[in-house]
Amino acid sequence: MTRNRVTRQDTERIAALAQLRLNEVEIDEATCELATMLEYVAQLEAVDVQGVAPTTHATALSSRLRADVEQLEAS
Amino acid sequence: MTEASPWTLSELNAALAARRLSSVEATRWALSRVDATAMLGAYLHVDFDGALAQARASDERRARNDALGPLDGVPVGLKDNILVEGLPATCGSKMLQDYVAPYDASVVRRLKGAGAVILGKHNLDEFAMGSSNEHSAFGCVRNPWDTTRVPGGSSGGSAVAVATGTVVGALGTDTGGSVRQPAAFCGIVGLKPTYGRVSRHGVAAFASSLDQVGPMGRSVRDVATLLAIVAGHDARDATCAERAVPDYHVDLEAGAKGLRLGVPREYLAVEVAGDVRKAFEATLACYERVGATLVDISLPHTSAVIATYQVIATAEASSNLARYDGVRYGLRRDPGAGLHEMYRATRGEGFGREVRRRILLGTFVLSAGYHEAYYQRAQKVRSLVRRDFDEAFAQVDAVATPTTPSTAFPLGAKVDDPMGMYLTDLFTVGANLAGIPALSVPCGFDRQGLPMGLQLVGPAWSEARLLGLGRAYEREHAWHARRPSL
Numbered sequence: 315m316t317r318n319r320v321t322r323q324d325t326e327r328i329a330a331l332a333q334l335r336l337n338e339v340e341i342d343e344a345t346c347e348l349a350t351m352l353e354y355v356a357q358l359e360a361v362d363v364q365g366v367a368p369t370t371h372a373t374a375l376s377s378r379l380r381a382d383v384e385q386l387e388a389s
Numbered sequence: 390m391t392e393a394s395p396w397t398l399s400e401l402n403a404a405l406a407a408r409r410l411s412s413v414e415a416t417r418w419a420l421s422r423v424d425a426t427a428m429l430g431a432y433l434h435v436d437f438d439g440a441l442a443q444a445r446a447s448d449e450r451r452a453r454n455d456a457l458g459p460l461d462g463v464p465v466g467l468k469d470n471i472l473v474e475g476l477p478a479t480c481g482s483k484m485l486q487d488y489v490a491p492y493d494a495s496v497v498r499r500l501k502g503a504g505a506v507i508l509g510k511h512n513l514d515e516f517a518m519g520s521s522n523e524h525s526a527f528g529c530v531r532n533p534w535d536t537t538r539v540p541g542g543s544s545g546g547s548a549v550a551v552a553t554g555t556v557v558g559a560l561g562t563d564t565g566g567s568v569r570q571p572a573a574f575c576g577i578v579g580l581k582p583t584y585g586r587v588s589r590h591g592v593a594a595f596a597s598s599l600d601q602v603g604p605m606g607r608s609v610r611d612v613a614t615l616l617a618i619v620a621g622h623d624a625r626d627a628t629c630a631e632r633a634v635p636d637y638h639v640d641l642e643a644g645a646k647g648l649r650l651g652v653p654r655e656y657l658a659v660e661v662a663g664d665v666r667k668a669f670e671a672t673l674a675c676y677e678r679v680g681a682t683l684v685d686i687s688l689p690h691t692s693a694v695i696a697t698y699q700v701i702a703t704a705e706a707s708s709n710l711a712r713y714d715g716v717r718y719g720l721r722r723d724p725g726a727g728l729h730e731m732y733r734a735t736r737g738e739g740f741g742r743e744v745r746r747r748i749l750l751g752t753f754v755l756s757a758g759y760h761e762a763y764y765q766r767a768q769k770v771r772s773l774v775r776r777d778f779d780e781a782f783a784q785v786d787a788v789a790t791p792t793t794p795s796t797a798f799p800l801g802a803k804v805d806d807p808m809g810m811y812l813t814d815l816f817t818v819g820a821n822l823a824g825i826p827a828l829s830v831p832c833g834f835d836r837q838g839l840p841m842g843l844q845l846v847g848p849a850w851s852e853a854r855l856l857g858l859g860r861a862y863e864r865e866h867a868w869h870a871r872r873p874s875l
Contacts, residue, residue, distance in 0.1 A: 325749070332707060332752040333714065333729070334745060335737030344749055347807060351750050354808055355696040355763060361770050368768030369775060371598045372584035372824030373628050380624070 412462025461504030484739035494591025512546030541571030566817025573842025584824035588623030646680030651785035700767035707751030792842030
C-alpha cells in the first residue's frame with residue numbers, strides 16, 4: 315500500500331483494531347475519507363525535522379509522589 | 390428583569406451585592422431566557438430545580454452578609470463534557486445518552502465553592518470533536534446572530550448560552566480552538582488558558598496533551614473573574630501545574646502602552662475574508678493609537694499546524710475513546726456473539742460519523758508500520774511550532790491574529806467536507822500545540838451582521854497580560870455589549 319492509497323482492506327483492518335463495526339457503505343465512505351486525510355497530512359513529509367526532538371506532552375511535569383499520609387479527601 | 394438588566398457578570402454581582410436584585414430573580418430570568426431561545430438548541434439539560442435551590446441558598450448567604458465572592462448567586466453553565474454530580478454528562482454522544490455523572494469535576498467544585506448557580510449543560514460537537522456544533526447526537530446548535538448559520542464548535546452551545554443571556558458565563562473546553570472559535574462566531578469573549586493552568590479532572594478526555602478547560606463570558610473582566618476561580622493546582626490532575634495563580638484583575642486596566650504586538654505574516658498570506666481582514670487591520674490601528682507597537686513577525690510552520698494537529702489529536706482520541714466499550718460506561722449493544730462483537734457493535738452504533746472518522750485516522754497513524762512516519766513526525770513538527778512561538782516571544786509580548794479566517798458559515802456548508810471544516814481552525818490550533826494561552830475578543834461585525842474575533846496569543850502563564858491587552862481594546866470598542874435580537 316502506498317501512503318496515499320487506502321484500500322477497503324486497510325479500512326477493515328483499522329476498524330478491527332479500533333473495535334468499530336462498520337457496514338459496507340460505511341467502509342466505502344471511511345476508505346475515501348481516510349485517503350483524503352492521509353493525503354493532507356502527508357505534507358508533514360516536506361518539513362525538515364532533522365535533529366528535532368519530539369514533543370510528547372505539553373508540559374514538562376513528571377509524576378510526583380505525595381507524602382504517604384492517609385487522606386480522606388484529595389485537595 | 391428586562392433587557393436593561395445587568396448584562397455582564399460584574400454588573401450582576403454589583404446588583405446582587407446592592408440587593409437591587411436577588412439570585413432567585415436573576416435565575417428565574419435566566420431560565421426564562423432558556424425557554425425563549427430553546428429553538429437554538431444550546432441546552433442538553435436544564436437543572437431547573439437545582440438552579441433555583443442554589444439561588445435561594447445564595448440569597449440566604451447574601452442576607453447574612455456571607456457572600457462567597459463575585460460569582461455568588463450568578464447563573465453559569467457547563468459544556469456537557471464537564472461532570473456535575475447527579476446531572477447528565479452526554480458529551481453530545483449516543484454512547485453516553487443515559488450517563489449521569491457520579492461526581493463533580495474539579496472546576497465544578499470550584500464554581501460551587503464560589504456560590505455559582507449551575508443552570509445546565511450545553512450542547513457540543515460529539516466528544517468535543519468539531520468546529521460547527523453540527524456533530525452532536527442531539528441536534529445542531531444555531532447562531533443567535535443568524536439562525537441559518539453555525540455557532541462554531543465544539544463549545545457552540547456554551548457560546549450561544551452566553552451570547553443570548555441564558556447564563557452570565559460558561560466553561561467550555563478547547564483542544565484546537567473549541568472555546569475561541571465559537572466565542573468569535575457568537576460575539577463573546579473566550580480564553581484557552583496555558584496547558585496545566587486549569588484542572589482537567591472530571592472533564593471527558595479528547596486529546597490529553599491539548600485539552601484545556603476555558604472560561605467564556607460577555608466581557609474580558611468576566612472571563613478574568615471566572616479564570617481566577619477555576620485556575621490553580623489540583624492534586625487530582627497530574628498535569629495541572631503547581632504554580633501560584635496571579636491576580637487577574639490588578640492590571641486589567643493597565644492598557645497596552647509600551648507593549649509589543651507581533652503580527653504573523655503567514656496568517657495574512659492565507660485566504661481571510663475581506664471583512665475579517667479589514668476588522669483585524671482596524672484593530673491593529675486601534676492598538677497603535679493606545680500606545681502599542683506593532684512588529685512584523687514570522688511563524689514559519691503555520692502551514693503545517695492543521696496536519697500536525699490532525700495526527701496528534703486523532704491519535705490521542707483513538708486511545709482516550711477506547712474506554713467506551715460497552716462494559717464500563719453508557720451504551721451496550723450485545724449481538725450475543727462474544728466480547729469482541731459486543732465491543733464492535735457498541736462502538737459502531739454509539740459513535741457518530743465524525744468521531745468514527747477521527748478514531749480511524751488516529752488508529753491508522755498509531756498502527757504498526759505507520760507510527761514513525763505519521764505520529765512521531767507530527768510530534769517533531771509540534772516541537773518546531775512551539776519553537777516558532779518561543780522565537781516570536783523573544784521579540785514581542787503577544788501575537789495578534791484574527792481568531793478565524795471567516796465569520797460563521799451556513800449550517801450544512803462544511804458538514805460533508807471534513808478537510809474544509811478542519812481548516813477553519815487554522816489560526817487557533819497553534820496555541821494548543823504549543824500549550825500556550827490565547828484569548829478571543831469581539832472585534833466588530835461583518836456586512837452581514839456576524840461577529841468577528843481578535844485573537845491574542847501569549848507565552849505560557851501570560852493570561853493576565855492577554856486579559857489586559859484584550860481589555861485595552863474592549864475599552865475603545867464596546868462590541869461585546871451588543872446583543873442578538875432574540
